[in-house]
Amino acid sequence: MSVDDAKIGIVGGAGPYAGLDLAQKILEQTIAEKDQDYLPTLLISTPDKIEDRTRFLLGEITSNPAHSIFRNLCDLKTLGASVVGIPCNTAHAPAIKDVFLEKWKQSGKCLKIIDMISETIFFLQENCPEVKTVGVLSTIGTWKAGFYPELLSASGYEIRTLNEAQQQHLHNEALFNPEHGIKVQAHPVTEKAKNVLLEGIGILEKQGVQAIILGCTEIPLGLPERKISEIYLLDPGLILARALIREFKPEKLLPWTWEI
Amino acid sequence: MSVDDAKIGIVGGAGPYAGLDLAQKILEQTIAEKDQDYLPTLLISTPDKIEDRTRFLLGEITSNPAHSIFRNLCDLKTLGASVVGIPCNTAHAPAIKDVFLEKWKQSGKCLKIIDMISETIFFLQENCPEVKTVGVLSTIGTWKAGFYPELLSASGYEIRTLNEAQQQHLHNEALFNPEHGIKVQAHPVTEKAKNVLLEGIGILEKQGVQAIILGCTEIPLGLPERKISEIYLLDPGLILARALIREFKPEKLLPWTWEI
Known part of the structure; x- marks a missing residue:
């Protein structure tokens, strides 16, 4: 495979x-x-092959989705991917990520795997220098795994999250509800799902956050705004799209703007 | 590659x-x-590798996009695609399609390539039995290639199309305008592009069409309606999405409805 055949890869x-959303954001940011x-x-x-990330983290299933993700990485490499993104926040929990990264290292193959979580914190530092207090909305799996708060703390931020009951409610109603959740009705997102997300924003706003990480790739489908009442809404999928373009062909990356 | 690894392939x-739009329609119809x-x-x-289909058909460039499409078909097959769709109406012009199909035949590989144009006419016959007069909106390349009118006539339909100047205007302004055309601004489609498409619908409506084929995969991004004032709007990409599901796993195909 020649360099001429290099491609951006997406583990969807x-x-x-979320996979499609990342692909679309790559187009929009080019x-x-x-x-x-x-x-x-x-x-x-x-x-059909990638087990539910949250259920694995909660111990409800034992099969680690890392193995399917690793296999997809191999297939992407086979067809010429040179840089890859995985648009799933929950899959970046160490219990999953460390496993597919270790398998990849063992394989000896060359591929740049962009870490969506680190990129998000890097983006926050670069583009919102005044921000000190950050909130996170996510699946209950990401909430329990706690990697966003951990990395944000390590970078000197004050963290605010929903409490467990509030986070479980957002997970169940906005994302996974079998009738109005974004997992089954994304275009357009239902009013019910959107309202549950806005409730979450409201709770974090009262705790004084200046920025909120929309830490599940489905959440920005319901909250496409980049700011709500002076709070920055950070979309890790959008940030990942920009990082992939930057790594693949930086001269093609649109300048950043908070306006949409 | 075992049967267990079979996938639906998309030449995007x-x-x-249009490639993303087909992928999204497959999700929505599942x-x-x-x-x-x-x-x-x-x-x-x-x-970057697939030459402009219209410019090839008009003789403005000599390199046939069929070769890149063939190469993509090979790559899709390598990773386990068992059925494939090509969401580009213009690429179904015989000057392009016959070339990649002949190369594929020569390769001796097994893959079901769904013909979006034949599927659209089949869908029209099945789902709009009362329709006798059909209009087509498309790129100027598809207009000049004339395969929609030819196949529709062969199936007994009366055909209405824009005249060349009207079709060229739609091509230039709704699709390819470098500022407001759908090729560069698809989410959301600009008001300007949408209005040009509605003008086209209006011209065909005055000619008494009962159904209009939105014969360029970008057009339905600006006209997502399935009916406008009793005229059926047929989206070949949506029909292709349904055909791919039907061929891959028919029990997963949502029942058809004209409501959205």
Whole structure:
């Protein structure tokens, strides 16, 4: 595979809409005037093979989704991916991420895997220098894994999160509800799901956050705004899209703006 | 590659938003309650490698996009695609399609390539039995290639299309305008682009059409309606999404409805 065939790779399917959302954000963040100006991408989406990340972290299932993610990384590499993103916050929990990264290291193959969580904190530092207090909305799996608060603390931020009952409610109603949750109804997101997300924002706002990380790739589908009443809303998927373009072809990256 | 690894393949990049749009329509047309219920898909998008289909058909460039499409078909097959769709109407012009199909036949590989154009006419016959007069909106390349009118006539339909100047205007302004065309601004489609499409609908309506084929994969991004004033709007990308599910796992296909 020559350098000429290099592509941006996406491990999709976790969940399926998040993979597409990342692919779309890569298009939107690319400087382009015609079809041929866009970057080559490769999206593998095997939702049927990637176990529920939250259920694994909670110990409800024993099969680690890391193995399917590793397999997708191998397939992406086979078809020429040179840099890869995994648009699933929960899959970045160390219990999952460390396993697929270790397997990848053992394989000896070359591929730049972008860490969406580190990129998000890096983006916050670069683009919101005045921010000191940060909130997080996520799945209950990401909440329990606690990697966002841990990394944010290590970078000197004050952290605010929902309490467990509030976070469980957001997980169940906005994301996983089988009728109105974003996992099954993403285009458009239902009013019910959106309202549950706005409730979450309201709770964090009362705790004085200046920025909120939308720490599940489905949440920004319901909250596409980049700011709500002076609070920055950080979309890790959007940040990942920009990081992938930056690594693949930096001259194609649109300048950042808080306006949409 | 075992049967267990079979996937739906998408030749994307022609144009880039059309590939994503097909992937999204596959999700939307799938019966699913959770991530793991969705079907495995593989999207290769190499817009930088696939020459402009219209410019090739008009003789402005000599390199046939069929060769890049063939290469993408090979890559999709390598990673386990068992059925493939190509969400680009213009790429179904015989001058392009016959070339990649002949190369594929020569390769001796096994893969079901769904013909979006034939599927659209089949869908029209099945779902709109009262329709006799059909209009087409498309790129100027598809207009000049004339395969929609030809196939529709062969199936007994009366055809209405824009005249060349009207079709060129729609091509230039709704699709390819470097500032407001759908090729560069798809989410959301600009008001300007949408109005140009509605003008096209109005012209065909005056000619008495009962159904209109939105014969460029970008057009339905600006006209997501399934009916406008009793005229059926047929989206070949949506029909292709349904055909791919039907071929891959028919029990997962949502029943059809004209309501959205």
